[in-house]
Amino acid sequence: MDSATVPAFDKRMSVDEIVAELRDGMTIGIGGWATRRKPMALIRAIARSALKDLTLISYGGPDVGILAATGKIRKLVFAFVSLDHYPLEPHFRAARQAGAFEILELDEGLLHWGLRAAAMRLPFLPTRIGVGTDLLKQPDLGKRVTSPFADGEELIAMPALKLDVALLHVHRADARGNVLTLSPDPFFDELFARAAARSFVTTEKLVPTAELNMAANSRFNLVERALITGVAAQPFGAHPTSAAPDYQLDLKHIKTYTESAASPEAWGAYKARFVDPGEAAYLEAAGGPDAILALPKPIY
Amino acid sequence: MSETNYSLAELLIVAAAETWRQDGEIMGTGIGPLPRIAVSLAKATFNPRLATTDGECWYTTEPLPPGLDAAQVSEVEGWSPYDRVFSGLWGGKRHAMVAPTQIDRFGQTNISVIGDHARPKSALLGARGFPGNSVHHPNSFFFASHNTRAFVASEVDFVCTAGYNPARYLNGGPPAFLDLGIIVTDLAVLDFGGKDHAIRVISLHPGIGFEQVQDNTGFPLERPEHIPLTRAPNAAQLALIERLDPKGVRRTVLKGDPVGDRR
Numbered sequence: 001m002d003s004a005t006v007p008a009f010d011k012r013m014s015v016d017e018i019v020a021e022l023r024d025g026m027t028i029g030i031g032g033w034a035t036r037r038k039p040m041a042l043i044r045a046i047a048r049s050a051l052k053d054l055t056l057i058s059y060g061g062p063d064v065g066i067l068a069a070t071g072k073i074r075k076l077v078f079a080f081v082s083l084d085h086y087p088l089e090p091h092f093r094a095a096r097q098a099g100a101f102e103i104l105e106l107d108e109g110l111l112h113w114g115l116r117a118a119a120m121r122l123p124f125l126p127t128r129i130g131v132g133t134d135l136l137k138q139p140d141l142g143k144r145v146t147s148p149f150a151d152g153e154e155l156i157a158m159p160a161l162k163l164d165v166a167l168l169h170v171h172r173a174d175a176r177g178n179v180l181t182l183s184p185d186p187f188f189d190e191l192f193a194r195a196a197a198r199s200f201v202t203t204e205k206l207v208p209t210a211e212l213n214m215a216a217n218s219r220f221n222l223v224e225r226a227l228i229t230g231v232a233a234q235p236f237g238a239h240p241t242s243a244a245p246d247y248q249l250d251l252k253h254i255k256t257y258t259e260s261a262a263s264p265e266a267w268g269a270y271k272a273r274f275v276d277p278g279e280a281a282y283l284e285a286a287g288g289p290d291a292i293l294a295l296p297k298p299i300y
Numbered sequence: 301m302s303e304t305n306y307s308l309a310e311l312l313i314v315a316a317a318e319t320w321r322q323d324g325e326i327m328g329t330g331i332g333p334l335p336r337i338a339v340s341l342a343k344a345t346f347n348p349r350l351a352t353t354d355g356e357c358w359y360t361t362e363p364l365p366p367g368l369d370a371a372q373v374s375e376v377e378g379w380s381p382y383d384r385v386f387s388g389l390w391g392g393k394r395h396a397m398v399a400p401t402q403i404d405r406f407g408q409t410n411i412s413v414i415g416d417h418a419r420p421k422s423a424l425l426g427a428r429g430f431p432g433n434s435v436h437h438p439n440s441f442f443f444a445s446h447n448t449r450a451f452v453a454s455e456v457d458f459v460c461t462a463g464y465n466p467a468r469y470l471n472g473g474p475p476a477f478l479d480l481g482i483i484v485t486d487l488a489v490l491d492f493g494g495k496d497h498a499i500r501v502i503s504l505h506p507g508i509g510f511e512q513v514q515d516n517t518g519f520p521l522e523r524p525e526h527i528p529l530t531r532a533p534n535a536a537q538l539a540l541i542e543r544l545d546p547k548g549v550r551r552t553v554l555k556g557d558p559v560g561d562r563r
Contacts, residue, residue: 033382060426078426079426079427079428079429080425080426080427080428081425081426082425082426087425088423088424088425092423093422093423096413096420096423097419097420097421097422097423098419099418099419103418105412105417105426105427106427107427107428107429107430107431107432108382108386108428108429108432109386109389109390109429109432110431110432112383112386128435128436128475128476128477129431129432129435129436130431131431131435131462131468131470131475132408132431132434132435132459132461132462132463132465132468132469132470132475132478133408133427133430133431133434133459133460133461133462133468134412134417134458134459134460135427135431135460137417144470153471153476154470154471184356184357184358184379184381185356185357185381185382186381186383187381187382187383188382188383297369299367299368299369300354300355300356
């Protein structure tokens with residue numbers, strides 16, 4: 001599959017090898033949005049690991065909930081944490097209400113802007129977002145900048161959100177890190193990758209480069225491969241969140257997950273069944289490939 | 301001719317549709333079932349150029365009824381990924397009607413937490429896109445239950461949207477593009493047309509008095525000399541609402557699906 005005139009290189013890794021690259025105290029950006037295309041296999045592997053004191057930056061869903069419930073978070077940077085159809089994420093709520101970790105609460109667009117600044121290697125970007133709100137009471141949003149032009153407007157300085165690592169889930173990738181994100185909305189995964197020192201992806205299917213059919217699929221090519229450090233083939237690696245068009249959100253599983261916040265025993269049972277045994281066992285416990293591929297499209 | 305046989309939900313949908321009457325060709329967003337049917341009604345009647353989405357990332361030619369899949373019922377006419385939603389709203393080309401948990405006399409709203417931000421009594425969604433929306437495009441509000449827990453006496457617990465609050469102004473005045481429209485509740489329609497943008501009652505739902513609205517509001521409301529009745533839906537509007545909500549989602553929003561005329 002590689003050209004004969006170019007020495008081959010290979011970015012293939014396993015999910016566990018990716019998690020072995022992470023360190024206590026790292027700042028980790030997680031791609032996807034709420035219940036859509038979250039790198040859940042990586043999240044479950046982090047939950048099983050000894051990692052601690054992580055700073056997470058996420059358009060949050062069950063990724064934040066599972067890592068909150070397993071005590072991995074030192075600081076959370078977020079604009080929301082939601083399960084969409086179940087708007088309030090119960091594990092996030094419990095942790096927030098217990099004051100379990102530090103927070104920086106942002107607006108969705110402000111989070112985008114912080115990633116954008118980091119991607120451009122700027123210290124900050126100016127914005128009006130936050131003016132008039134309590135977001136500005138947070139020390140991280142305490143700085144102002146005055147327009148040097150005739151308008152002289154005072155603006156908010158959104159600091160760059162620099163990531164040690166971005167974790168993303170894609171639909172197709174080759175061994176060199178060329179990726180396709182086929183879902184109808186790519187969200188801000190590109191900015192997560194650009195804001196990060198290193199990005200690792202799990203992919204539904206690892207294919208030869210030719211099968212990416214890149215000329216026809218260019219609109220789905222999230223970022224250039226130079227930004228991708230490692231690629232792990234992990235079919236159903238976004239479940240129970242969606243990886244449409246390959247498979248849809250598993251609302252029944254999300255309900256089971258939501259109910260696991262009812263008591264420590266309920267969470268213990270969920271964790272023992274779905275988190276602790278590893279991905280092969282997870283896939284079986286979650287119903288198996290045929291059931292997941294048959295999930296109906298949710299209505300928003 | 302207006303109908304006498306209409307539900308409170310239908311009255312609120314017709315009132316809320318007014319949110320987008322003057323907006324022209326922008327993105328119209330109604331969050332929650334009744335605002336969503338309301339934006340559909342606005343598009344189907346007086347503002348056909350409104351652009352509305354399926355709640356995921358597609359603009360549809362016809363407004364999409366709640367509870368139905370876009371692909372089943374309507375042609376997709378455009379793409380609306382979040383990146384483009386942000387770009388569009390920063391340019392001001394959107395009017396949203398949203399349903400906050402709390403609102404105060406300044407029009408500041410909250411969906412983040414109840415209680416202390418560091419250790420909340422109740423953690424809600426988080427600020428979502430509210431702060432950015434509030435300083436970039438027009439916003440209107442919907443409250444299914446008008447009471448003093450929602451219409452709070454002091455400031456909301458965590459200010460997620462800018463309001464007309466001089467203590468928080470950054471450049472000596474309200475944020476440049478702050479533009480608060482109407483507030484539709486189960487008791488009345490209000491706006492920010494009072495003195496210094498004070499909230500005032502602009503129509504009362506049939507059977508509701510000003511005092512009842514004031515008693516359920518934690519701050520003083522401006523009382524115009526003459527307050528009209530909220531206009532009842534007419535037969536054509538009721539037929540359209542049925543078409544825009546064939547699954548009857550509107551009947552499940554307000555407890556007991558009360559009648560619209562409570563006289």
